[in-house]
Amino acid sequence: MEKSIYTPDMTRVIDIEELTSLEKLFTIKSPNGELGHEPGQFVMVSVLGVGEAPISISSSPSRSNGHFELCVRQVGNVTNALHAMQPGAKVGIRGPFGTGFPIEKMRGKDLLFAPGGLGLAPLRSLINQVVDERSSFGRVIILYGTKGPSDLLFRDELDEWVARDDIECLITVDRGDETWDGHVGVITTLFPEITINPRNTIAITCGPPIMYRFVLMELLGKGIPESQIYLSLERRMKCGVGKCGHCQIESLYCCQDGPVFNYAKIKGFEEAL
Amino acid sequence: MNLKVLDKRAIAPLVEALMDDYRVVGPQAKGSKFTFEAVTDPANLRFDYDTTILPPKKVLLPPQERLATFTLQEDLQVKTVLETEPTVLLGVHTCDLKAIQLLDEVFSKDFPDAQYLAQREQTILISLECLSPCDEHSFCKDMGTLTASEGSDIHLTEIDSAYIVDATTEAGEELLARYATVRDATEADMQKLNKELGAKWPKFNYQLDFETAKLPSMLEAAFEHPLWNDLGDRCLACGSCTNVCPTCYCFNVYDEVDMLLTKGTRSRNWDSCQLDEFARVAGGENFREARAARQRHRLMRKGKYIYEKFDELGCVGCGRCIRTCTAKISIVESFNTIHNGKK
Structure with a gap:
């Protein structure tokens, strides 16, 4: 037995794009042909000598082409090391791991995406998959909020989503500045702007823990059934494969049962949010 | 095989x-206590x-335990490390044997753990029937580990x-035929x-006031029990209870680099859910901040x-966490408090 689940495949960073002062988008060559991920899954990223961290995959399988993208906030040792890298640098990859979004259940439905801040990173994987298969879904609504205009991720794609007739994309910032003439207010202030058919809507949200409570109230307040709401949760992970124990949410393992959870399933778990 | 007799x-x-x-x-x-150690003189064995x-x-x-080594030269390379040694593990009490069976399950299921399994495959287990209790803290009889019909060689x-x-x-x-x-x-x-x-x-005495089969459902109903705050007030968050637990297997993974920055190792070490940073994410949020x-x-x-994931309880009744706790937190007392509070 030579191969170990803990040994990363070494590969190269193809491109690095600065998205904000804190976040960069890394395009990484898939270690073995295609990564073969589902939207919502994550990989364990190694910077040898520094360590390993779980990062959600930000690109959609429909746009793989031998590489994948990770949107990384500079916030710890591994992510600091990633931010110091130049294209061509080598990183280690394990995965993809975890349970992603149930895209088959979403076909034919109206989709309401509600990402906050960096929460757009994992949701973008699904959003672009949906955009690429636009005709198999109903309405596509995106309500995106960040702290300020300079924190908005994927500006080009946001512009494209806003411009498209078949996507309703509303953006807000908690605090505006002189460059901003859009909506100002927390993400929940966007919800009164839309009307939906809740029975046919599947909602997908991801953001900082504090945001979930308020966004969930809005989603439930619109009459969306709990079983039609999906969340992507963040946890500390050391193995990614259900052993190390760090990501446990009571009896659930974020790395295996999640990181995407159905709200009806997770809502009884006190430690979840 | 028929039973044999081995003279002391x-x-x-x-x-x-x-x-x-x-x-x-x-x-x-080891002093007034005992430890599992590699034998250098058979006379030191204490059954x-x-x-x-x-x-x-x-x-x-x-x-x-090392998981991998890597080079940091121009062409970064990583190599799996499997450090194993043919081992005879001798004199294992049946509570600990049960725990090893659980670890086998944990490390074989879903994603097999090459490091654990490589050593496990090279390990022969010789277990020992307990004829009297270790001390007042063991509750193996409650946990059904006072004897074992399988799990060892x-x-x-x-x-x-x-x-x-x-x-x-x-x-x-084979071992008997060849060596004994x-x-x-x-x-x-x-x-x-x-x-x-x-x-x-x-x-052996029963220590729990209830049948252990009730434990999962009893705990299910006890998520908001006042006991947790009491334990939280007393716990020093030292992690000793999980270190000495035969079924605790959580670990941390870390990299180390040599002085010349040319090569390094990735290793894992035992971690503890009792430590402050165990469930803290990079963004700062700690999902189990309170003790x-x-x-x-x-x-x-x-x-x-653990029962829900592996169909076996995660406690074998060895009593080590009770013996080691500076704050005198007892898993037996805790379980009994929850049970008796429900009456």
Whole structure:
């Protein structure tokens, strides 16, 4: 037995794009042909000598082409090391791991995406998959909020989503500045702007823990059934494969049962949010 | 295979012979306590040990273990490390044996753990029947681990000046045939065995006020129990309880680099859900910040979460966490408090 689940495949960073002062988008060559991920899954990223961290995959399988993208906030040792890298640098990859979004259940439905801040990173994987298969879904609504205009991720794609007739994309910032003439207010202030058919809507949200409570109230307040709401949760992970124990949410393992959870399933778990 | 008899005087020669081909690990005295250590002199083996400070899991899941090595030269390369050694693990009590069976399940399921399994495959287990309790803290009788019919390769039961030897696997039979001087058990030996095994059970007390089958559902209803705050107030968050637990297997993974920054190793070490940073994410959020929540997590794992994932309770009743706790937190008292509070 030579191969170990803990040994990363070494590969190269193809491109690095600065998205904000804190976040960069890394395009990484898939270690073995295609990564073969589902939207919502994550990989364990190694910077040898520094360590390993779980990062959600930000690109959609429909746009793989031998590489994948990770949107990384500079916030710890591994992510600091990633931010110091130049294209061509080598990183280690394990995965993809975890349970992603149930895209088959979403076909034919109206989709309401509600990402906050960096929460757009994992949701973008699904959003672009949906955009690429636009005709198999109903309405596509995106309500995106960040702290300020300079924190908005994927500006080009946001512009494209806003411009498209078949996507309703509303953006807000908690605090505006002189460059901003859009909506100002927390993400929940966007919800009164839309009307939906809740029975046919599947909602997908991801953001900082504090945001979930308020966004969930809005989603439930619109009459969306709990079983039609999906969340992507963040946890500390050391193995990614259900052993190390760090990501446990009571009896659930974020790395295996999640990181995407159905709200009806997770809502009884006190430690979840 | 029929039961055999191993004279106590034949143990030293047996261990000597095994030491030629194996690392032999068994219980030995360390001050006033006992530990599982590699045997250098068979005379130091203490089959009369009560319990050990650390459980024998340390042989299969070492406190520190290399997972991979890597080079940091131009062409970064990473290489899997599997450090294994043919080992005979000797004198394992049946509570610890049950724990090893659980670890086997944990590390084989879903994503097999190459490091654990490589060492496990090279390990022969010789278990030892307990004929009297270690001390007042063991509750193996409650947890159903006071004896074991499977899990080891050879099982030993003391009868006077000898051991009844039960080889329960092929590996165990081969080991006996190759290294041990044993004779077939006679009718008289069998009578002694029956007498010992019959006499042992009354010596062990039940410590829990309820049937352990109730534990998962009892804990399910106890998520908001006031006990957790009481434990949280007392707990020093030192992590000793999880370190000494034979079924705790959580780990941390870390990289180390040599002085010249040319190469390094990735290793894992035992981690503890009782430590502050265990569930803290990079963004700063800590999902079990309160010690109460961490104590609850530990006991929930032992009595509920592990059961839900592996169909076995995560506690074998060895009592080590009770003995080691500076704050005198007792898993037995805690479970009883929850049960009795429900009446």
